[in-house]
């Protein structure tokens with residue numbers, strides 16, 4: 001007999017965490033792709049790390065971390081009532097009497113607890129769910145997404161600070177032609193996480209991470225070698 005979704009969930013309870021007020025919760029966009037709760041399949045919030053993944057990326061996160069329990073958030077458009085009269089606009093305005101009929105599509109949000117790797121699913125809310133899971137999900141749903149906080153901070157920042165390096169950017173006519181695509185590190189074979197030096201046109205890879213992933217440090221080495229010649233300004237391509 002295969003375990004039921006509820007049995008699976010109970011067996012993984014130690015992997016579920018209740019977020020604390022200091023935890024950053026990302027719940028409106030996939031960390032890797034551009035998926036949102038309105039994308040097909042919705043978003044999966046990892047109930048251990050509180051990072052969020054679209055349906056194409058959640059399996060990767062499971063393989064990397066082993067975290068099995070997710071909150072799936074899906075938003076689907078609500079059906080529009082058919083008896084809604086369509087009025088012809090008489091004013092070039094939106095949302096006022098006589099103007100264009102402005103109706104934002106309404107979305108209905110649904111929540112499920114999903115357990116990988118089999119995507120066993122339980123509806124949320126549900127009375128049978130363990131207390132710990134209910135508390136974790138409630139905390140996530142009432143939290144303001146970290147993305148939104150960052151956006152708000154960006155909008156309300158008094159004015160964008162312009163880097164002093166950009167104001168004094170010197171560009172060397174080195175004869176280097178930067179191709180519009182097909183970038184590769186000048187010193188190794190990396191083709192992702194690349195940095196373009198805006199002074200001399202060198203394309204080099206990014207920092208090596210603590211776990212050995214990332215680049216081969218070629219951009220930072222170039223910076224250290226040339227730091228006295230004002231090559232501090234880079235464009236980062238993902």
Ligand SMILES: [Zn+2]
Nearest residue numbers: 185188205218
């Ligand atoms: Zn490199």
